Amino acid sequence: MKNFIAAFVAGFLCLCWSNVSWMILPWHKTTIHSFKNDQVVQTAILENISSSGKAVYALPAFHGKKEAPKSPQLINEDGTILRAFVAVVPQAPNGFSPIKLAYEFGYDFLIALLIAFLISWANLATFASILGFTLVIGFISSVSTNLPNWNWWGFASDYVLVGMADGMVYSLIIGLVLALMLKKKA
Numbered sequence: 001m002k003n004f005i006a007a008f009v010a011g012f013l014c015l016c017w018s019n020v021s022w023m024i025l026p027w028h029k030t031t032i033h034s035f036k037n038d039q040v041v042q043t044a045i046l047e048n049i050s051s052s053g054k055a056v057y058a059l060p061a062f063h064g065k066k067e068a069p070k071s072p073q074l075i076n077e078d079g080t081i082l083r084a085f086v087a088v089v090p091q092a093p094n095g096f097s098p099i100k101l102a103y104e105f106g107y108d109f110l111i112a113l114l115i116a117f118l119i120s121w122a123n124l125a126t127f128a129s130i131l132g133f134t135l136v137i138g139f140i141s142s143v144s145t146n147l148p149n150w151n152w153w154g155f156a157s158d159y160v161l162v163g164m165a166d167g168m169v170y171s172l173i174i175g176l177v178l179a180l181m182l183k184k185k186a
Helices: 002-024 038-048 100-121 125-154 157-182
Strands: 055-059 084-088
Touching: 002 100, 002 157, 100 125, 100 157, 125 157
Parallel strands: none
Antiparallel strands: 055 084
């Protein structure tokens, strides 16, 4: 029961952090750029998607080939190619959605709960061991989810670094809550 309560608190604080991180702090806003003409890009995307629902698209198209297509229209004069990785949601809700907040709290709670069970399973007892363990998990997950996008898709370094830093703060919140609530009394 202690694990569930600690995970609930950690999940709620992570939900709060996520909203502060994305809505109040400027760091995510400075790493996501706008197109010169959103309407032209939106029209081009909608006219060229192959699915009417949510989908991820890549340019050049990824078909499991070892190298990019040699099509002349995809190769720039200097031999480089345009690369894009786009998540397309043709009919996304505009703004905040209570269901999206509920989903976020749900996975924040689940992540904290899984870490709490790992802490119990590893028989960690001190504040430092619980916090350190959680930060190592956070570091591994931040690196493994952000660096491949930088390496393979060319995600901008500032975007990747902010994503990793955000993930580490998220892990720090979980670690502090779990360390305070799950440490064994001396």
